Amino acid sequence: MARIELKDVCIDLPVFGAHSRSxxxxxxxxxxxxxxxxEAGVTLVRALSHVTLELRPGDRVGLWGHNxxxxxxxxxxxxxxYAPTHGTVHVDGEVTSLIDLxxxxxxxxxxxxxxxxxxxxxxxxxxxxxHITDEVERFSGLGEFLExxxxxxxxxxxxxxxxxxxxxxxxxxxxxxEWLSVGDQEFVAKAEGRLEELLTRTQILVIASHSRExxxxxxxxxxxLDHGTVTEEARTSPDAQAAEVxx
Amino acid sequence: MKxxxxxxxxxxxxxxxxxxLWVRLGxxxxxxxxxxxxxxxxxxxxxxxxxxxxxxxxxxxxxxLELRTYLPYLAIGIIIWGYISTSTTEACNxxxxxxxxxxxxxxxxxxxxxxxxxxxxxxxxxxxxxxLAIVLYAGIPALSHLALALLGLLILALAxxxxxxLIATFCTRYRDMQQVIISLLQVLMFLTxxxxxxxxxxxxxxxxxxxxxxxxxEAVRAPLLGMAVDARIFLVAAAIAAALCLxxxxxxxxxxxRIVYWL
Numbered sequence: 446m447a448r449i450e451l452k453d454v455c456i457d458l459p460v461f462g463a464h465s466r467s468x469x470x471x472x473x474x475x476x477x478x479x480x481x482x483x484e485a486g487v488t489l490v491r492a493l494s495h496v497t498l499e500l501r502p503g504d505r506v507g508l509w510g511h512n513x514x515x516x517x518x519x520x521x522x523x524x525x526x527y528a529p530t531h532g533t534v535h536v537d538g539e540v541t542s543l544i545d546l547x548x549x550x551x552x553x554x555x556x557x558x559x560x561x562x563x564x565x566x567x568x569x570x571x572x573x574x575x576h577i578t579d580e581v582e583r584f585s586g587l588g589e590f591l592e593x594x595x596x597x598x599x600x601x602x603x604x605x606x607x608x609x610x611x612x613x614x615x616x617x618x619x620x621x622x623e624w625l626s627v628g629d630q631e632f633v634a635k636a637e638g639r640l641e642e643l644l645t646r647t648q649i650l651v652i653a654s655h656s657r658e659x660x661x662x663x664x665x666x667x668x669x670l671d672h673g674t675v676t677e678e679a680r681t682s683p684d685a686q687a688a689e690v691x692x
Numbered sequence: 693m694k695x696x697x698x699x700x701x702x703x704x705x706x707x708x709x710x711x712x713l714w715v716r717l718g719x720x721x722x723x724x725x726x727x728x729x730x731x732x733x734x735x736x737x738x739x740x741x742x743x744x745x746x747x748x749x750x751x752x753x754x755x756x757l758e759l760r761t762y763l764p765y766l767a768i769g770i771i772i773w774g775y776i777s778t779s780t781t782e783a784c785n786x787x788x789x790x791x792x793x794x795x796x797x798x799x800x801x802x803x804x805x806x807x808x809x810x811x812x813x814x815x816x817x818x819x820x821x822x823x824l825a826i827v828l829y830a831g832i833p834a835l836s837h838l839a840l841a842l843l844g845l846l847i848l849a850l851a852x853x854x855x856x857x858l859i860a861t862f863c864t865r866y867r868d869m870q871q872v873i874i875s876l877l878q879v880l881m882f883l884t885x886x887x888x889x890x891x892x893x894x895x896x897x898x899x900x901x902x903x904x905x906x907x908x909x910e911a912v913r914a915p916l917l918g919m920a921v922d923a924r925i926f927l928v929a930a931a932i933a934a935a936l937c938l939x940x941x942x943x944x945x946x947x948x949x950r951i952v953y954w955l
Contacts, residue, residue: 459953461954468868469868521795521796524796525797527953540798545792548797549792565717566799568799570712572712
């Protein structure tokens with residue numbers, strides 16, 4: 446069973462200027478007894494502040510907040526990329542991130558090669574995941590274009606491929622940054638259906654968005670982020686309450 | 693930051709389990725470099741061949757040595773040096789090149805170091821075609837000592853894994869270090885017996901005795917040239933490799949979880 450537990454998590458992001466990164470400045474500040482320490486010191490930005498959370502199967506969590514409130518940072522913590530500076534994070538279950546659909550894809554490589562590349566970035570062995578290639582081939586509808594380097598693709602084709610691969614795995618925990626909407630009109634409907642279907646197989650969904658309305662429609666828990674602190678809102682949507690009872 | 697050796701070892705174990713992350717991607721890097729060229733990665737062999745064909749006769753006549761004996765010496769030296777130099781320089785960027793991926797996923801960080809080392813070993817593989825050809829041309833019975841040369845190569849590969857962890861971690865935090873390393877390597881190339889021979893010096897020099905690159909080059913070169921192999925060379929090379937691996941592991945164990953914040 447998938448489960449996520451964050452206890453008193455803080456993330457301090459160091460902001461390096463050209464100065465603090467160089468060893469020279471470190472040495473100068475050591476040699477001058479730290480008088481230049483202000484220049485050499487690293488500025489820290491507290492991106493998340495004492496976050497405590499527990500997510501269980503059936504949770505559809507919406508992260509809502511302004512730009513810079515910490516939504517992306519929280520997603521990166523859940524993805525396992527950021528280790529907390531303070532506190533503990535426990536994630537049980539395979540995490541699939543749909544934050545950047547094209548992560549790891551290379552323009553000069555062919556469609557088939559990119560399927561393998563993208564799968565590897567999601568931690569799947571492309572040798573083992575052969576069936577995924579067939580499935581992506583079918584769903585993306587790119588046919589013989591998969592033999593060509595993807596730099597020759599239109600942006601719509603590129604998105605179709607990236608979307609098809611990224612949604613081809615079985616997720617336990619799914620992370621999204623905004624609701625995905627890709628391609629031409631025909632494909633949008635197809636993609637929407639696939640995403641909905643993926644969500645029914647997902648145990649925990651965490652989605653960050655600016656759109657309050659979408660979150661209320663899709664989620665049964667809404668977490669509001671403000672300057673790195675998280676507050677959980679009372680559930681408002683009747684649909685979401687219904688989903689909560691049934692799971 | 694506490695020293696998390698168990699975490700670092702688990703990270704490395706995961707990379708070994710998911711070997712496709714560096715084996716396939718390292719090979720992909722090479723293909724990527726020569727995409728749309730007709731000869732592809734064979735260009736590695738060709739351009740190195742051109743360098744050796746140009747320098748061999750020149751330096752042989754400067755030093756007054758016979759080309760047949762000097763050419764294999766130069767070829768092996770320059771190819772092994774090329775491996776040391778490029779794998780060191782590229783290690784600086786091992787994590788930096790993976791910024792986008794490292795920030796968003798939890799792939800084992802050590803796979804990025806292994807990918808750099810593996811990629812350079814592949815380049816070395818393409819260049820060893822030349823070594824084989826030149827050794828055959830020179831009529832050296834090198835194959836009898838092949839096992840020893842491969843042992844030297846194994847020690848060198850392990851050393852570059854250790855150095856890779858050290859350099860990649862350090863260079864991600866201090867971005868000036870790459871320039872420092874490039875400058876040092878440039879000087880070191882001329883100070884190392886790559887083009888010239890250690891016995892050409894009037895007396896035994898610190899350039900040879902205290903030069904780590906010398907031991908690695910010699911451990912591969914001497915057996916392939918069919919020369920008497922000094923056990924001390926192998927012992928020193930192995931000791932340096934062990935020290936680099938230990939240092940690399942400790943540094944990685946200490947800062948592994950910080951690396952993403954330095955990108």
